[in-house]
Amino acid sequence: MDDKAAVLHDADVAFTELRQSIAGLGDEPMSRVMLGTWDTRDILIHISGWHREMIPALDRIARGESEPYPAGTYDDYDTWNARFVAAKVGVKPADVVAELEMSHRDFVAAAAAVPPQYFGGDGAARGLIDGVGPAHYREHATQIRTWRDSIGV
Template structure:
């Protein structure tokens, strides 16, 4: 593997990543972080899902619905080929939460799985340019996937370690 020396550090850095490799790396990061997020949910029992308090008054079900909403926003942006501003994000999140209020935890998780499959399909056929650093679509991809899974997965794991009805697992 060839390397380039950077004058600032005089340490070898790998050759720049090709655009195709970058897309593959982003998709791999999404898949890895998605698995970690799903593992956070898999540690819970059904009765845990609707309990408030994971993030203020939100339950795990509410958070799953929130992630699903933003994944769907990304799916529609990729399908359109453009990002449409949502306006006030807090109001957008509140409206989305209100629309999902009557859903059972099972319905919410099923919708999440379906939307995530749609997202992966859209990402697989998305132009490689969308995966370049600093591209506005890449920023949306990161914030609606990896960063979102990390943020909310960690909130769920912390909450579950204190309040889940599931038996503690040994590692």
């Protein structure tokens, strides 16, 4: 498997792990605060937000632009996270999960359009995809599983 195929495969495997971490959670438990001030719903919203925000960056990489986004744009990720969550206040958990599914598909499709040379070593696409995709999914899947184990849901 070449670097590009491996990165895309890992994104799908890690996404499955994230989906498994929320499997069977109903609206009430998904809306319980479990990480700082966030509930599971908020975690999923912010993941979708990063998907949507990074799709244009992947498009720029695919076009061969030197920077996927201007330096410093996302340095204050807490503000971005809060913005993503605030934009979805009141959205039902089932709709949040549906958006997560769609945004993941769109993110992976944008990644698949990036030429293979940007996936090797420390290629521009590799780090961006891992940070928004597999590493991010696994970080939050672990937090959700730990929380679920602690409360027995």
